[in-house]
Amino acid sequence: MLLWVTDHLSVTGIVPSLTYQVFFMKKLWTTTVPGKDPMADSIFHYYQELPKYLRGYHKCTREEVLQLGALIYRVKFEEDKSYFPSIPKLLRELVPQDLIRQISPDDWKRSIVAYFNKHAGKSKEEAKLAFLKLIFKWPTFGSAFFEVKQTTEPNFPEILLIAINKYGVSLIDPRTKDILTTHPFTKISNWSSGNTYFHITIGNLVRGSKLLCETSLGYKMDDLLTSYISQMLTAMSKQRGSRSGK
Template identity: 70%
Template sequence: MGDHPSKRNREGNELTDHIFEAPLQHDILRDETYCQLIKQLTGNRNRLSTERGWELIWLATGSFAPSTNLLKEVMLFLRSHSKHSKIAADCVNRLQKTLRNGPRKYPPHQVEVEAVQRNKTQIFHKAYFPDDSSEAFEVESSTRAKDFCQNIADRLKLKSAEGFSLFVKIADKVISVPEGDFFFDFVRHLTDWIKKARPSRDGVTPQFSYLVFFMKKLWTNTVPGKDRNADIIFHYHQELPKLLRGYHKCSTEEAVQLAALIYRVKFGDDSSNLHNISRMLKELVPADLIRKLDPDEWRQAISTSFSRDSGKSPDDAKIGFLKIIYNWRTFGSAFFEVKQTTEQNFPETLLIAINKQGVNLIHPETKEILISYPFTKISNWSSGNTYFHMTIGNLVRGSKLLCETSLGYKMDDLLTSYISLMLTTMNKNRTMRRQ
């Protein structure tokens, strides 16, 4: 609060960490923290000290509540100041939300600390979407990932938030936020983890900025045309790169149809760029199929297909694109290129597709599905910085698959999420049958 000035400057949330880490770990210190803050604010005539004290109370009320023995006194103190102080009134609301939602696991994030220091008790956070658009949403200390997802779904008029997830991109990793986690807790945990993994140089701790993405993660109940906004903003833009990388088994005829629809999404009904198709094949045709026809043949076939759909809007073209891919077993898959040494009958380099059917091993050249492991057959899995390991069937007699990959953490998370959803659905169905 500045009553005893420090001999050195402390940056970021160093001071707030020092204050809040202990009470978050030990319940008994929470009352002590509130008592000390209230004591230092009572009769305090130093304006700067008082302002900083209220900033700390604001952070405290969003982190943990006092015990039931002290709650009444804390509320009386906050309400006695709320008529004349906007921050005190906000502290009352924050404390009520903390009582409902439970305490945080980590001290306030730097974003929260900087917000209250700038006298801003509303924090707006930008979320990015696959169609390259973005919007800002209010995020509170008590906001869990599930709440954030629902707010986005409501704003974008999606029919459901089911299957969608927040993803945080920090350094070279993109990590899904568990729906039950407090948003700022997860980001704080992730930032601390990255900092520990990348130690400071010359005594300077590296600062890591992060971006928040909102995307479809689990494609269990995704049917093109069922949720138009989801198709237009998310499904099309998430599926397009997978097609162009050549991950799906796609015939030349389907590739022509899809290319004409991709062209229509880009240019609408404007046919003036059709003569340039041979130069933009990488943006229209799967990478593994480009050499199947010469550029002029592609141009002629795609132009003919485009003219058949005259008058179709770009948004309708997106849905038409999805309806073709929906018929493939690999629709809605997350693809991973890995190396494996455990299955002698399969190529060393494999394409793994994780989708609602399970884990599918795909030949990297023919795109044939070599084998599919349904989630019910997978008994164990683990991952590290360089590997992903999975056991199929009995832990003792079952087969094992060991993959060399830097994306093991993503495969692990996706498998965990699909199996968790499967078990939740099974339990719901059992309950409904009993009723």
């Protein structure tokens, strides 16, 4: 883009008028409630949560998947039913990738169409909000997910899905999507990261347990955990200050 502007300026001597928008991703989801800020829901929250849902990171029921598939279709095409025959080819955009093979493409189409017809007249923005309100019920809503290889806990799978959200650090079985355990931020005493690892200590430094993970995204996990704990400590400090001032 910069090269094009430079070339255009050198040829015409006129600076072109450009219109663009910059969207930021939400980092901390401690106070996010769907419906509280409709514009943020429409512009940020829906499009940030949708890819994580489609990657299959959340545990959900078949009925929830059908409802969400119909809502995603409505966001894409609104009331246009001409794309119904294309649903089997669009499943990767409507259904979590690990669930697509559970039933046939035609069965997915029939079921999604049936749920779509139950909500006739719902607008694109209403569909986005309905999507967010449904997944808001899940304990993994607003999470940042990381696939890691853990080397310390023999009772857990070697490959883990780690979710960092307002509740703490959750360890998830990537096959069943069951939450194996959640470590609240108040129980995390230390953490570190490098180019190939992320380490976390639960409990005190002497008797605490450690989780050692192999990952190339340790720096992101470190930054996110630092931000959540910093926010928690700030909130606790404000609470103590308000109590002492009474």
